Amino acid sequence: MDKRENHVSIELQESASAEPVPELLKLITSSEVVDFDSIMPESETSVSSNGHQRKFSISISMPSSPTGATSAGTKNVLDVEYNGKGFNDSSSVKASKPKPKGVQFLSQPMPKGSVFGEAAPNIKKLKDKRFNSFKTWSGKLERQLTNLRGRQQSESESEEESTQNSGREVLPVDRYFDALEGPELETLRASEEIVLPDDKTWPFLLRYPISSFGICLGVSSQAVMWKTLATATSTKFLHISLTVNLILWWISITLVAVVSSIYLTKVVLYFEAVRSEYYHPIRINFFFAPWIALLFLALGVPPSVATTLPVALWYVLMTPFLFLELKIYGQWMSGGQRRLSKVANPTNHLSVVGNFVGALLGASMGLKEGPIFFFAVGLAHYTVLFVTLYQRLPTNETLPKDLHPVFFLFVAAPSVASMAWANIQGSFDYGSRIAYFIALFLYFSLAVRVNFFRGFKFSLAWWAYTFPMTGAAIATMRYSSAVTNVLTQTLSVILSVVATLTVTALLVTTIVHAFVLRDLFPNDIAIAISDRKPKPQNKWFNLLRHGSSDHDIETFLKFTNSESKDIEVALKIPTAEATRV
Amino acid sequence: MAAVVTSHAELQLVVDTPAVDSGGVAVDRIQCSSCLISTILTKLHAGYFRVSLSLGGQALLWKTLRGPTDDTHTLRQTLHLFHPTAFTVLWCFSFFALVLLSVLYLLRCLLHFKMVKEEFFHHVGVNYLFAPSISWLLLLQSAPFFTPENHYSYVVLWWVFSVLPIVVLDVKIYGQWFTKGKKFLSAVANPTSQLSVIGNLVGAQAAANMGWKESAIGFFSLGMVHYLVLFVTLYQRLSGTDRLPSMLRPVFFLFFAAPSMASLAWQSIAGSFDTTSKLLFFLSLFLFMSLVCRPTLFKRSMRRFSVAWWAYSFPLSMLALASMEYAEEVKGDIPHLIMLLLLAFSVLVSICLVVFTLLNSKIQLLSVCFDPISSFVSRAKCFTAHQNEQPSQTV
Secondary structure (H helix, E strand, O other): OHHHHHHHHHHHHHHHOOOOOOOOOOOOOHHHHHHHHHOOOHHHHHHOOOOOOOOOOOOOOOOOOOOHHHHHHHHHHHHHHHHHHOOOOHHHHHHOOOOOOOOOOOOOOOOOOOOOOOOOOOOHHHHHHHHHOOOOOHHHHHHHHHHHHHHHOOHHHHHHHHHHHHOOOOOOHHHHHHHEEOOOOOEEOOOOOEOOOOOOOOOHHHHOOHHHHHHHHHHHHHHHHHHHHHHOHHHHHHOOOOHHHHHHHHHHHHHHHHHHHHHHHHHHHOHHHHHHHHOOOOHHHHOOHHHHHHHHHHHOOOOOOOOOOOHHHHHHHHHHHHHHHHHHHHHHHOOHHHOHHHHOOHHHHHHHHHHHHHHHHHHHHOOOHHHHHHHHHHHHHHHHHHHHHHHOOOOOOOOOOOOOHHHHHHHHHHHHHHHHHHHHHOOOOHHHHHHHHHHHHHHHHHHOOHHHOOOOOOOHHHHHHHHHHHHHHHHHHHHHHHOOOHHHHHHHHHHHHHHHHHHHHHHHHHHHHHHHOOOOOOOOHHHOEOOOOOOOHHHHHHHHHOOOOHHHHHHHHOOOOHHHHHHHHHHHHHHHHHHOO | OOOOOOOOOOOOOOOOOOOOOHHHHHHHHHHHHHHHHHHHHHHOOHHHHHHHHHHHHHHHHHHHHHOOOOOOOHHHHHHOOOOHHHHHHHHHHHHHHHHHHHHHHHHHHHHOHHHHHHHHHOOOHHHHHHHHHHHHHHHHHHOOOOOOOOHHHHHHHHHHHHHHHHHHHHHHHHHHHHHOOOOOHHHHOOHHHHHHHHHHHHHHHHHHHHOOHHHHHHHHHHHHHHHHHHHHHHHHOOOHHHHOOHHHHHHHHHHHHHHHHHHHHHHHHHOOOOHHHHHHHHHHHHHHHHHHOOHHHHOHHHOOOOHHHHHHHHHHHHHHHHHHHHHHHOOOHHHHHHHHHHHHHHHHHHHHHHHHHHHHHHHHHHOOOOOOOOOHHHHHHHHHHHHOOOOOOOO
């Protein structure tokens, strides 16, 4: 009720306002809108209290003219609330304090969330309330609070909140496919919207995807490669010392520790966001990545640190892996919305290759039955996945039309399988050779198409795609140890060099993105998709609004220009909010 | 009050009323029993062979358990102590059940050939046409008095039960998979299609036990090639779960029956439980664990007893058998523990199924159809029969 009255009063005020009426279409940045939103109704302030009771109730019954006093009052509320609760994203507390300017009623084509109040992205409490739905249990607390205050809010607002809070329920996999596109399902489609504000940097933990474990994969596989280079009989002529392996191994240990601890913090603090990633059809495969990285660490342990590892370590590493794959493969088998014909994508290789890495480690430790178990499971499911991906079923929406570095994952499974089988059988026999040649063929067929791997946005997940190249290099070294001649030795050297160069290039790019461009962790849109499609009036409004904005939409789709992104997002949210009236 | 049969086609069920006219009742009872058999014949479908399949699997399991073994582990030796008579009783029971079912099904083929044809065209029913052959082969292998050394009769029986029906069905069904317009694999694939693969593998095992290596390898390769294709197709689940009614969810257990059977067949061919057999056994073990971790998948089918419940038993018996062979090969405590668990589980399930069936058999014979895949015709007939269950007037 308050909101509606406000809305009415605002409209009246707009016509009677002594302020110069701005143009109809105006590029409104968030900072301008701050003041407008700072007079938002009192129910907003109370609800965003993040589980606490309302500390201040300010009755802003009919702010006919926005006064500085009102805004100051709300600002006090904001301050007190902030100090009282200690939000997690402390950085943004300092970033956006609402400026106590004279509040203006800006005549906007779509009142930017004024009626509802929640759309203003950089009112801190608003943002926090939105992020709360991603925090652990905050969704529940929010819901309780909504129920407590439910009667005193307008229906639209409570509906708004309930949709926001319930938006963090498990999304069916179709939503992910509808809302996202791209080879890694990272890009938001133009018609979709997200539940979190996009023009503001989200808290760091929310931006930290599971695909960061790809770095661990890439570096730890490099450690294994350099160990093999130093110890394999066919490459002894290179006289590579084991110190490279030692250094790389210590770097990977550090990386694994750092990345795991950050992600564990995210699990504890932002559990809903982690759940969102778990139900993402591509990101789920990266949940296997930590275990594979640990297995690589065990494989690449320098001889100076430990010559033999305890067998119990293998069981400890493989048990969680077993549980995870029981869940994922069972989903494939029992049909339903996450069946394989629907969700198959090259990243699924990550879930299969772990079996072979585990078998390789177990066999190198001297175990017999356990490695065979995982090899059998991996082989069966790899066959299924391989056939499905090669088929490129029309029901499959996740395969990128162009080539993308993710395709290199095809090489991973056969190369590791060949090494695992060699360790199980004791020698590089026919089975291993068959698998190795398959891997080699796939590698070359991708390498000659390297021209097509262009024009893709860099992401941290690319690190995960380097480990197949390293794996192929290691397999080649094993093969050349069995079949030693100049050709195989040259091949192993070349592949190792290529792998090292790729990793170096990737390292440079990562550093550039991290420190120069500062966009190593962009807003993780993929986890913040809404739970239902936006109403089609959005599109109509969009078209109506900016007739010549098809160009904008196209640039947005190619995500080259972040500013144009802002335009889209800034003007998209008001339309969405307005249509929800 | 005596019941009156108004026409031969209708079934009048005798309500338990004090008989006044005993002579009339006797006549009616005979007529009613023939109508009863007629109902049974219409209701019976190849899916009922699940019973004989399970019993045969159990018989084979117990025979292997009792039989001579190199396994020196204490667990296995204790299991040796089971009385041989118990096994013979079990075998005779399964033999009797199979004979009964086969006779009834033959009658059905003769009298209601149209219904058998309908079954053949159904995407689930067609696979159960392998079930009689498989059951007979299992019984043949587990026969207490039959050994492969009684060469001639064993060979004849093997040919009669294995080569003829299975090969003919293979050619028809597998050919349809990749040639026929409406019945290709992506349209008809469902978990029961693995029965065709199991049929080939059981034939291969029987052949290998006879010493006929080449036929064994032939059947094995036939089964495995189609298993590969089927495995991939089923995992892809192109059309989702809507091909299989939820009452038939127990047939998901066939997912791990096929690799266990393949592991046993390869063991018979190769002579020992080598790496290939181990790979297949582990795959089957993993699929078993994966299904057991998903009890909600079977919840809907467990609400009411149906003959589909018998689909649980055969795969478990085969898995237990494979684990027995595995434990024999890889001597150790854990394999034997796994073997014991699987053995206990399969025996428990079989006993429960027998008990449930006996409890429900009376109801099954007399009233509404329980079967999930009965044809519409028989359902209509049963419904009519149910409606006629009224105290009728004396003429």
